[in-house]
Amino acid sequence: xxxxxxAGVRPHVVWHDVECGRYAADLExxxxxxxxxxxxxxxVGAGTxxxxxxxxxxxxxxxxxxxxxxxxxxxxARARAANLGVETVVADAAAFALPRRFGLVAVPMQTLxxxxxxxxxxxxxxxxxxxxxxxxxxxxAVSVDLQAFDATAGLPVxxxxxxxxxxxxSQPVAIRPDGDGMRIERVRHLIAPDGERTLEEDAVRLAAVxxxxxxxxxxxxxxxxxxxxxxxxxxxxxxxxxxxxxx
Ligand SMILES: C[S@@+](CC[C@H](N)C(=O)[O-])C[C@H]1O[C@@H](n2cnc3c(N)ncnc32)[C@H](O)[C@@H]1O
Numbered sequence: 001x002x003x004x005x006x007a008g009v010r011p012h013v014v015w016h017d018v019e020c021g022r023y024a025a026d027l028e029x030x031x032x033x034x035x036x037x038x039x040x041x042x043x044v045g046a047g048t049x050x051x052x053x054x055x056x057x058x059x060x061x062x063x064x065x066x067x068x069x070x071x072x073x074x075x076x077a078r079a080r081a082a083n084l085g086v087e088t089v090v091a092d093a094a095a096f097a098l099p100r101r102f103g104l105v106a107v108p109m110q111t112l113x114x115x116x117x118x119x120x121x122x123x124x125x126x127x128x129x130x131x132x133x134x135x136x137x138x139x140x141a142v143s144v145d146l147q148a149f150d151a152t153a154g155l156p157v158x159x160x161x162x163x164x165x166x167x168x169x170s171q172p173v174a175i176r177p178d179g180d181g182m183r184i185e186r187v188r189h190l191i192a193p194d195g196e197r198t199l200e201e202d203a204v205r206l207a208a209v210x211x212x213x214x215x216x217x218x219x220x221x222x223x224x225x226x227x228x229x230x231x232x233x234x235x236x237x238x239x240x241x242x243x244x245x246x247x
Contacts, residue, residue, distance in 0.1 A: 020050060047066060062084075094115050100131060146182045156236075166190065172184065181207045186202045225245055
Protein backbone atom coordinates (compact mmCIF):
# COMPACT_ATOMS: atom_id res chain seq x y z
CA UNK A 1 0.00 0.00 0.00
CA UNK A 2 1.23 3.51 -0.85
CA UNK A 3 2.56 5.40 2.14
CA UNK A 4 1.41 8.99 2.73
CA UNK A 5 3.80 11.79 1.85
CA UNK A 6 6.05 13.06 4.61
CA ALA A 7 4.82 16.27 6.23
CA GLY A 8 5.65 19.25 4.07
CA VAL A 9 5.84 17.35 0.77
CA ARG A 10 3.28 18.85 -1.61
CA PRO A 11 3.17 16.81 -4.84
CA HIS A 12 1.74 19.78 -6.77
CA VAL A 13 4.78 21.85 -5.78
CA VAL A 14 7.21 19.03 -6.53
CA TRP A 15 5.76 18.52 -10.04
CA HIS A 16 6.16 22.24 -10.69
CA ASP A 17 9.77 22.15 -9.50
CA VAL A 18 10.52 19.02 -11.52
CA GLU A 19 9.03 20.42 -14.72
CA CYS A 20 10.14 24.07 -14.44
CA GLY A 21 12.65 24.45 -11.64
CA ARG A 22 15.83 23.33 -13.36
CA TYR A 23 15.53 25.55 -16.42
CA ALA A 24 18.50 27.92 -16.28
CA ALA A 25 19.20 29.09 -19.84
CA ASP A 26 17.27 32.34 -19.32
CA LEU A 27 18.59 33.35 -15.90
CA GLU A 28 21.42 35.61 -17.01
CA UNK A 29 19.01 37.55 -19.21
CA UNK A 30 16.65 38.13 -16.26
CA UNK A 31 19.66 39.21 -14.18
CA UNK A 32 20.57 41.72 -16.88
CA UNK A 33 17.05 43.07 -17.35
CA UNK A 34 16.53 43.39 -13.59
CA UNK A 35 19.90 45.13 -13.16
CA UNK A 36 18.80 47.69 -15.76
CA UNK A 37 15.45 48.35 -14.09
CA UNK A 38 14.92 51.70 -12.40
CA UNK A 39 12.54 50.30 -9.80
CA UNK A 40 11.18 47.09 -8.27
CA UNK A 41 10.64 43.91 -10.28
CA UNK A 42 7.30 42.16 -10.76
CA UNK A 43 7.62 38.47 -11.71
CA VAL A 44 4.36 37.38 -13.38
CA GLY A 45 3.61 33.65 -13.14
CA ALA A 46 6.36 33.31 -10.57
CA GLY A 47 5.53 29.73 -9.55
CA THR A 48 7.81 28.53 -6.77
CA UNK A 49 10.26 31.34 -7.45
CA UNK A 50 12.89 30.05 -9.84
CA UNK A 51 13.47 33.60 -11.14
CA UNK A 52 11.94 35.64 -8.30
CA UNK A 53 14.11 34.17 -5.53
CA UNK A 54 17.24 34.55 -7.62
CA UNK A 55 16.54 38.21 -8.30
CA UNK A 56 15.58 38.86 -4.67
CA UNK A 57 18.89 37.28 -3.61
CA UNK A 58 20.63 39.77 -5.91
CA UNK A 59 19.07 42.60 -3.96
CA UNK A 60 16.07 43.48 -6.11
CA UNK A 61 12.81 44.60 -4.53
CA UNK A 62 10.70 41.71 -5.77
CA UNK A 63 6.98 41.04 -6.06
CA UNK A 64 5.90 37.55 -7.20
CA UNK A 65 2.46 37.19 -8.80
CA UNK A 66 0.79 33.89 -9.60
CA UNK A 67 -2.77 32.62 -9.69
CA UNK A 68 -1.72 29.49 -7.79
CA UNK A 69 -1.65 30.08 -4.01
CA UNK A 70 0.00 26.72 -3.29
CA UNK A 71 3.00 27.53 -5.47
CA UNK A 72 3.24 31.02 -3.97
CA UNK A 73 3.13 29.56 -0.44
CA UNK A 74 6.13 27.40 -1.35
CA UNK A 75 7.88 30.48 -2.73
CA UNK A 76 7.18 32.38 0.50
CA ALA A 77 8.55 29.52 2.63
CA ARG A 78 11.74 29.45 0.56
CA ALA A 79 12.09 33.22 0.76
CA ARG A 80 11.73 33.08 4.55
CA ALA A 81 14.26 30.25 4.80
CA ALA A 82 16.73 32.32 2.78
CA ASN A 83 15.91 35.49 4.73
CA LEU A 84 14.67 37.23 1.58
CA GLY A 85 11.81 39.68 1.53
CA VAL A 86 9.52 38.82 -1.38
CA GLU A 87 5.98 40.15 -1.61
CA THR A 88 3.50 37.68 -3.10
CA VAL A 89 0.24 38.41 -4.89
CA VAL A 90 -2.35 35.79 -5.83
CA ALA A 91 -3.90 37.15 -9.01
CA ASP A 92 -4.65 36.42 -12.63
CA ALA A 93 -2.01 37.72 -15.02
CA ALA A 94 -4.85 38.78 -17.31
CA ALA A 95 -6.41 41.12 -14.74
CA PHE A 96 -4.34 42.46 -11.86
CA ALA A 97 -4.23 45.82 -10.18
CA LEU A 98 -0.96 46.80 -8.51
CA PRO A 99 0.41 50.24 -7.68
CA ARG A 100 2.45 51.99 -10.38
CA ARG A 101 5.86 51.22 -8.91
CA PHE A 102 7.66 48.64 -11.05
CA GLY A 103 10.72 49.17 -13.22
CA LEU A 104 10.46 45.71 -14.79
CA VAL A 105 7.50 43.39 -15.33
CA ALA A 106 9.04 40.01 -16.17
CA VAL A 107 7.09 37.11 -17.65
CA PRO A 108 9.47 34.16 -17.91
CA MET A 109 9.00 30.70 -19.39
CA GLN A 110 6.06 31.12 -21.79
CA THR A 111 3.62 32.12 -19.07
CA LEU A 112 2.15 34.74 -21.42
CA UNK A 113 1.21 31.88 -23.77
CA UNK A 114 -0.73 30.16 -21.00
CA UNK A 115 -3.27 32.97 -21.33
CA UNK A 116 -5.89 31.63 -23.73
CA UNK A 117 -5.83 34.34 -26.40
CA UNK A 118 -5.74 38.00 -27.43
CA UNK A 119 -8.47 39.13 -25.00
CA UNK A 120 -6.59 37.81 -21.98
CA UNK A 121 -3.29 39.16 -23.32
CA UNK A 122 -4.95 42.57 -23.70
CA UNK A 123 -5.85 42.31 -20.01
CA UNK A 124 -2.22 41.52 -19.22
CA UNK A 125 -0.82 44.44 -21.28
CA UNK A 126 -3.24 46.85 -19.62
CA UNK A 127 -2.47 45.52 -16.12
CA UNK A 128 1.29 45.57 -16.70
CA UNK A 129 1.18 49.09 -18.15
CA UNK A 130 -0.73 50.35 -15.08
CA UNK A 131 1.88 48.82 -12.75
CA UNK A 132 4.86 50.19 -14.68
CA UNK A 133 6.81 53.32 -13.80
CA UNK A 134 7.30 55.73 -16.71
CA UNK A 135 10.12 54.33 -18.84
CA UNK A 136 9.89 50.92 -17.18
CA UNK A 137 10.00 47.73 -19.20
CA UNK A 138 7.90 44.62 -19.76
CA UNK A 139 9.76 41.50 -20.89
CA UNK A 140 7.99 38.29 -21.89
CA ALA A 141 9.63 35.03 -22.96
CA VAL A 142 7.72 33.11 -25.62
CA SER A 143 8.31 30.08 -27.79
CA VAL A 144 7.36 30.65 -31.40
CA ASP A 145 8.48 27.47 -33.07
CA LEU A 146 7.23 24.50 -31.05
CA GLN A 147 7.63 21.36 -33.14
CA ALA A 148 4.83 18.78 -32.94
CA PHE A 149 5.81 15.26 -31.96
CA ASP A 150 4.24 12.15 -30.47
CA ALA A 151 5.44 8.85 -29.09
CA THR A 152 5.95 7.42 -32.59
CA ALA A 153 8.91 9.79 -32.99
CA GLY A 154 10.58 8.59 -29.77
CA LEU A 155 10.29 10.38 -26.45
CA PRO A 156 12.50 13.12 -25.01
CA VAL A 157 14.33 12.61 -21.74
CA UNK A 158 11.89 12.94 -18.80
CA UNK A 159 12.21 15.47 -15.98
CA UNK A 160 12.96 13.63 -12.74
CA UNK A 161 13.00 14.61 -9.07
CA UNK A 162 13.34 12.61 -5.86
CA UNK A 163 11.81 13.87 -2.62
CA UNK A 164 11.77 11.85 0.61
CA UNK A 165 12.25 8.63 -1.35
CA UNK A 166 9.43 9.38 -3.82
CA UNK A 167 10.43 9.54 -7.49
CA UNK A 168 8.61 12.11 -9.60
CA UNK A 169 9.12 11.33 -13.30
CA SER A 170 7.46 13.67 -15.76
CA GLN A 171 7.59 12.34 -19.30
CA PRO A 172 6.65 14.63 -22.20
CA VAL A 173 4.68 12.40 -24.57
CA ALA A 174 3.40 14.75 -27.26
CA ILE A 175 3.13 18.26 -28.60
CA ARG A 176 0.07 18.59 -30.83
CA PRO A 177 -1.65 21.43 -32.68
CA ASP A 178 -4.61 22.64 -30.62
CA GLY A 179 -6.69 25.27 -32.38
CA ASP A 180 -4.38 28.22 -32.90
CA GLY A 181 -1.97 26.94 -30.25
CA MET A 182 -0.05 23.85 -29.23
CA ARG A 183 -0.91 21.34 -26.53
CA ILE A 184 1.99 19.91 -24.54
CA GLU A 185 1.13 16.54 -23.02
CA ARG A 186 2.96 14.81 -20.21
CA VAL A 187 2.52 11.61 -18.24
CA ARG A 188 3.52 11.95 -14.62
CA HIS A 189 4.84 8.74 -13.03
CA LEU A 190 4.91 8.82 -9.26
CA ILE A 191 6.92 6.00 -7.71
CA ALA A 192 6.53 5.50 -3.96
CA PRO A 193 9.40 4.43 -1.72
CA ASP A 194 7.80 0.96 -1.62
CA GLY A 195 7.87 0.80 -5.44
CA GLU A 196 4.15 1.35 -6.03
CA ARG A 197 3.54 3.39 -9.17
CA THR A 198 0.72 5.72 -10.09
CA LEU A 199 0.25 7.60 -13.34
CA GLU A 200 -1.58 10.77 -14.19
CA GLU A 201 -1.85 12.74 -17.39
CA ASP A 202 -1.19 16.46 -17.56
CA ALA A 203 -1.49 18.92 -20.42
CA VAL A 204 -1.01 22.63 -20.97
CA ARG A 205 -1.89 24.68 -24.01
CA LEU A 206 0.41 27.38 -25.31
CA ALA A 207 -1.26 30.03 -27.45
CA ALA A 208 0.48 30.72 -30.75
CA VAL A 209 2.13 34.14 -30.77
CA UNK A 210 4.77 36.02 -32.74
CA UNK A 211 7.03 38.80 -31.46
CA UNK A 212 5.62 41.16 -34.09
CA UNK A 213 2.05 40.30 -33.12
CA UNK A 214 2.80 40.83 -29.44
CA UNK A 215 4.45 44.18 -30.19
CA UNK A 216 1.35 45.28 -32.06
CA UNK A 217 -0.97 44.18 -29.25
CA UNK A 218 1.18 45.87 -26.62
CA UNK A 219 1.43 49.11 -28.61
CA UNK A 220 -2.33 49.51 -28.20
CA UNK A 221 -1.65 49.76 -24.45
CA UNK A 222 1.16 52.30 -24.65
CA UNK A 223 4.03 49.80 -24.62
CA UNK A 224 6.64 50.28 -27.32
CA UNK A 225 8.72 47.35 -28.62
CA UNK A 226 12.33 48.00 -27.72
CA UNK A 227 14.31 44.87 -28.46
CA UNK A 228 14.00 41.16 -29.07
CA UNK A 229 16.35 38.87 -27.16
CA UNK A 230 16.97 35.21 -27.77
CA UNK A 231 17.46 32.41 -25.25
CA UNK A 232 19.10 29.44 -27.01
CA UNK A 233 17.57 26.00 -26.81
CA UNK A 234 19.21 23.41 -24.58
CA UNK A 235 19.17 19.61 -24.65
CA UNK A 236 16.08 19.71 -22.43
CA UNK A 237 14.30 22.95 -23.34
CA UNK A 238 13.18 24.75 -26.44
CA UNK A 239 14.63 28.15 -27.21
CA UNK A 240 12.72 31.33 -26.42
CA UNK A 241 12.32 34.82 -27.79
CA UNK A 242 12.08 37.54 -25.16
CA UNK A 243 10.01 40.52 -26.26
CA UNK A 244 11.16 43.65 -24.42
CA UNK A 245 8.79 46.64 -24.42
CA UNK A 246 9.11 50.07 -22.84
CA UNK A 247 6.28 51.85 -21.12
C1 LIG B 1 5.77 27.60 -16.80
S1 LIG B 1 5.42 28.10 -15.15
C2 LIG B 1 6.71 29.29 -14.92
C3 LIG B 1 7.07 29.47 -13.49
C4 LIG B 1 8.22 30.46 -13.23
N1 LIG B 1 7.94 31.79 -13.78
C5 LIG B 1 9.51 29.97 -13.83
O1 LIG B 1 9.96 30.59 -14.79
O2 LIG B 1 10.03 28.96 -13.35
C6 LIG B 1 3.96 29.09 -15.37
C7 LIG B 1 3.44 29.72 -14.10
O3 LIG B 1 2.42 30.64 -14.49
C8 LIG B 1 1.33 30.50 -13.61
N2 LIG B 1 0.13 30.92 -14.33
C9 LIG B 1 -0.48 30.30 -15.37
N3 LIG B 1 -1.53 31.01 -15.79
C10 LIG B 1 -1.59 32.11 -15.01
C11 LIG B 1 -2.46 33.23 -14.95
N4 LIG B 1 -3.49 33.35 -15.77
N5 LIG B 1 -2.23 34.16 -14.02
C12 LIG B 1 -1.20 34.06 -13.14
N6 LIG B 1 -0.34 33.01 -13.15
C13 LIG B 1 -0.53 32.06 -14.08
C14 LIG B 1 1.34 29.04 -13.20
O4 LIG B 1 0.65 28.86 -11.97
C15 LIG B 1 2.82 28.77 -13.12
O5 LIG B 1 3.32 29.04 -11.85
